Amino acid sequence: IFQVDDHAIKFFIQKDLDEKVIEQLQKNIKRHGGRIEAKVPLQGFLLINPDTEEGQRLIDCWDTPDRPKRNLVPPTFVDACLDAGKLIPQVFRRDGVSLRINIHSCITGSLIDHLTSCILHSGGRVVNGFADVVVADEDWPGFQSLVERFDHYQNKYVEGIPWVEECIESGVYRNTPVVKKNFGGRIAGSRRTDFTVEDDQYLAGYIAARLPDQTMRGRTGNKLYQDLCSKLDLYPWAQRHPWQSWRERYKNNVPRFRKLINAHLALHPAPENGKGLHGFVR
Numbered sequence: 001i002f003q004v005d006d007h008a009i010k011f012f013i014q015k016d017l018d019e020k021v022i023e024q025l026q027k028n029i030k031r032h033g034g035r036i037e038a039k040v041p042l043q044g045f046l047l048i049n050p051d052t053e054e055g056q057r058l059i060d061c062w063d064t065p066d067r068p069k070r071n072l073v074p075p076t077f078v079d080a081c082l083d084a085g086k087l088i089p090q091v092f093r094r095d096g097v098s099l100r101i102n103i104h105s106c107i108t109g110s111l112i113d114h115l116t117s118c119i120l121h122s123g124g125r126v127v128n129g130f131a132d133v134v135v136a137d138e139d140w141p142g143f144q145s146l147v148e149r150f151d152h153y154q155n156k157y158v159e160g161i162p163w164v165e166e167c168i169e170s171g172v173y174r175n176t177p178v179v180k181k182n183f184g185g186r187i188a189g190s191r192r193t194d195f196t197v198e199d200d201q202y203l204a205g206y207i208a209a210r211l212p213d214q215t216m217r218g219r220t221g222n223k224l225y226q227d228l229c230s231k232l233d234l235y236p237w238a239q240r241h242p243w244q245s246w247r248e249r250y251k252n253n254v255p256r257f258r259k260l261i262n263a264h265l266a267l268h269p270a271p272e273n274g275k276g277l278h279g280f281v282r
Contacts, residue, residue, distance in 0.1 A: 001081055002034030009087070010037045010044030013075075016054050017047075021075055028078050043069040047077065050125070059098075059125070068096020071123055080121045089171045092124030094132070099124045099173070102131035106140040107161065118164050133157045133175070135164060152227070152234055154209070154271045195241070195249055202237045203246060204260035212270035214258060220251045 002009045011029050013022055013036065025047060026036050040046060040062060048055040050072075062070045071090045081088050092099045101124045103115055115135060116126050134150070136143055138160035147158045157175045167173050206228060211219050218224050225243040232239050238246065250257050 001032040001085070001087055002029055004087075008033055008035035010035050010041035012037050012040045012044065012046045014046070014048045014052075014054055014058060016052070017049060017075060025075055025078055028082065032082065040070060044071070045077070046070055046072045047075045048072055049074065050120075063098050063125075065096050072098060072125075073123065074120050076117070077121050080117070088121050089168070090123030091167050091171060091173045092119055092122045094173065099133060100127045100131045101125065102127055102129075102134045104134055104136035104140075104146070106137050106142070107135070111161070115161070115164055118168060122168050131156070133159055135159050135161060137161055152210070152231060195245075199237070199240060200249070200253075200257070200260065202235075203249060204257055205264050206235065206238075207250065207257070208261045208264035208268065208270075212261070212265055214261070220247065222247065 002011075011025075011034050013025055017025075029036060037044065040058075046058055046062060048058050050056060050059060059072055063072050071093070073090075077088065092101065101119050103112055103126060107115070119126055132155065134146065134157070136146055136158060143158075143160075150156050150158050159176060163176065207219060207224070210227075211224060222243070225247040228235055228238045228246060229243040241249070
């Protein structure tokens with residue numbers, strides 16, 4: 001089980017784990033073809049307890065983009081592999097780093113422990129705060145609102161419970177795709193004054209992030225600017241003007257804004273998967 005192309009997979013075991021736990025891990029790893037390393041290997045697995053100070057230190061030290069081939073998993077990973085009869089793929093990793101996955105509070109009971117084990121054994125980290133993915137119950141009444149809260153983030157996702165095992169079974173980490181919505185027509189608005197250079201930069205950056213392609217409909221529609229002013233926690237600068245004024249500001253200065261937007265895109269290209277773009281939904 002613990003071999004790849006007839007080469008032993010290397011394991012480092014957190015040194016302050018219980019002695020009996022370490023002894024059993026060493027026995028099982030060696031029996032099934034693996035190799036124990038006294039130091040963290042260039043490529044292999046680190047068996048850690050993330051709930052300990054030492055485990056957290058190892059995460060901070062080794063779970064980084066410049067050290068992409070070290071997989072950090074709990075000690076139970078070994079038995080999980082033996083039960084599965086194979087090396088469990090590390091699907092919940094991106095750019096060489098463990099994905100931070102939050103299990104939403106709408107999920108309760110034994111399902112929390114089950115999801116936690118699945119995520120940890122497959123390379124992810126379960127966190128309470130900032131996360132790359134939030135897993136929630138799609139039957140929970142607030143699920144769609146949660147999805148909409150994350151709609152403006154290009155690298156944060158909300159997924160349903162089945163998503164965890166679907167990724168594991170397929171051996172591939174992928175998020176629920178977004179699809180393009182149709183936009184309504186345009187309506188006129190009243191022009192506002194007293195815009196500043198800073199206002200224009202903020203607006204250009206917002207449009208670059210949400211509608212980078214100038215051929216897409218929506219830059220002069222209502223929804224783009226209504227979204228802007230409905231999410232003041234993300235865009236506090238937007239409270240300086242009503243959404244109609246932001247729309248008119250762009251509409252009446254399109255050539256200049258296109259140059260500003262292109263300058264933003266040169267520094268921050270649009271994501272290929274459409275995440276975070278205006279008009280793309282689950």
